[in-house]
Ligand SMILES: O=C(O)CCC(=O)C(=O)O
């Protein structure tokens with residue numbers, strides 16, 4: 105996924121920040137935050153145990169930590185559940201906002217992207233919010249997919265994923281995500297945690313070595329398969345992009361600008377409202393895939409992300425686009441190696457119909473499909 109750079113030398117947040125500022129850290133390092141326990145519990149009160157922000161620093165020595173780490177019972181930890189019945193098991197563990205511990209790779213707790221947050225307070229929406237939501241829902245339900253050409257090889261399909269497909273994607277990610285090889289919190293040997301949850305389908309991407317493998321290094325889990333439904337949606341999005349490009353002046357062969365691609369990798373990220381992803385290039389796929397410019401296809405669900413893209417790691421020079429629920433972004437051909445990242449997640453922007461039907465936690469689910 106991201107370019108390979110050596111692992112951070114220590115857990116010093118300042119040193120990391122300085123390295124990040126010099127553009128020397130791999131992509132996931134750029135989302136590293138050294139949050140204190142106190143901050144953690146405040147955050148938890150605001151967002152519940154689903155926060156993708158990091159846990160407290162580890163007391164273990166760097167060598168003791170095998171990465172990525174998966175929390176056992178921490179404020180970040182989700183219920184120990186496979187089905188809703190097991191939520192009560194989690195209750196009986198007494199996991200609460202105040203209970204902070206750093207995880208290891210044994211006794212891993214699955215992360216459920218759906219379900220009620222224990223720590224969140226239900227505040228009645230104001231009339232203004234209700235009306236805004238109604239207006240948004242009407243706009244989205246009336247609108248059809250709209251395609252935008254962002255730059256050569258880069259197409260944004262607004263509102264491409266139909267509501268039922270969005271629900272199905274969330275349900276499938278939830279189901280797979282709580283099982284073996286499901287969501288975990290990527291981290292580093294020094295115990296630093298990252299502000300998102302991740303799972304890989306098809307092949308495993310290791311953030312520490314920036315390489316792909318057939319098993320997950322920290323627990324030996326094989327990555328679950330990519331559901332056929334996802335592959336169909338990817339083909340649909342690439343096909344629609346080709347049709348769109350055909351109709352554009354100056355495009356002689358859409359498959360040259362945007363080569364076709366059958367994914368064998370899907371990286372699923374879940375961001376809470378504090379989640380973000382530094383500018384990076386996806387370049388850990390095979391040389392053949394990169395040389396051919398086989399595209400990355402990205403699905404967005406839930407809260408809106410502010411997405412940055414450009415020709416360098418410099419975010420002041422990057423272009424910005426909002427990725428809303430149902431949007432599909434494709435970048436291949438001459439845009440295959442663009443720098444891209446997520447600068448912010450806009451809280452409470454997921455439509456109510458989506459959260460009501462899917463029970464998706466506050467935050468954003470992103471799936472990126474690639475061919476190794
Ligand atoms: O969340 C996104 O929109 C981008 C994710 C991404 O760039 C990645 O997983 O490599």
Ligand SMILES: [Fe+2]
Pocket residue numbers: 105384385386444
């Ligand atoms: Fe990426």
